[in-house]
Amino acid sequence: MVNKITIENLKAVYEGVLALNGVNLDIRQNEILGIIGPSRSGKTTLLKVLNRMIDFVPRSRVEGKILFDNLNIYTDIRLLALRRKIGMVYALPLPLPMSIFDNVAYGPRLHGTKSKSVLSDIVEKCLKASYLWDEVKDRLDSQAFQLSGGQQQRLCISRTLAVEPEVILYDEPCSGLDPISTAKVEDAMRELKEKYTQVLVTNNTKQAARVSDRTAFFLMGELVEVDNTKKIFTGPSDERTNDYITGKFG
Ligand code: ADP
Ligand code: MG
Helix, strand or coil: CCEEEEEEEEEEEECCEEEEEEEEEEEECCCEEEEECCCCCCHHHHHHHHCCHHHHCCCCEEEEEEEECCEECCCCCCHHHHHHHEEEECCCCCCCCCEHHHHHHHHHHHCCCCCHHHHHHHHHHHHHHCCCHHHHCCCCCCEHHHCCHHHHHHHHHHHHHCCCCCEEEEECCCCCCCHHHHHHHHHHHHHHCCCCEEEEECCCHHHHHHHCCEEEEEECCEEEEEEEHHHHHHCCCCHHHHHHHCCCCC
């Protein structure tokens, strides 16, 4: 089992708030790692540390070591390269106010790809990978906001894929979607497993049970336990995990 990311003794502090307190966690190549836990347990912060978006938060502080392919993300990798390799999909789909095609082509264009045929190939490949192609192939020039919420979220996944990341982080990607749209986003994640390492923060424990290979339970900034998803949902080691997944607190 190859580790894509290794997190050692991670602490993250915002002005007086200890958001993560001594987290040790490996993220394995090509797995879907589910991250569950009540709100304010530090899930989003963990994702923000991984692609260093937390650098934008004034007076935030990070301690510990994070290795990405055995390289320290703070000292051995350039920031832009890191952000390109670790893509993020947010809770609310935020397509850009432009066509479906241009949304997917945006990142590659920014990185210097100009050829229309190369861009067309990228757009087709990424829309296929995110399970959206069949629904939009005849209207690539339509405005992205005309798509349904679920389609917009899959478009956002396509956009993330277009700059060829190795890891995809999702922060509650289906929280605003109906069950059918959610199922399609989950199908896309399963399809993407072959090529990518995925970290899925979800406030929906059932979603973690459905799609994650392993699941980590966070509580008040601490990793309570991480194990195979089946084990977490049928016989967790820690009573607090059991209380959470059985709905005793949320
Ligand atoms: P989760 O995603 O599990 O809900 P977060 O990582 O967003 O948890 O938050 C963890 C803790 O950090 C919470 O107590 C939250 O209030 C605090 N926090 C998050 N972002 C900021 C910020 N930008 N400034 C100050 N405190 C923050
Ligand atoms: Mg969050």
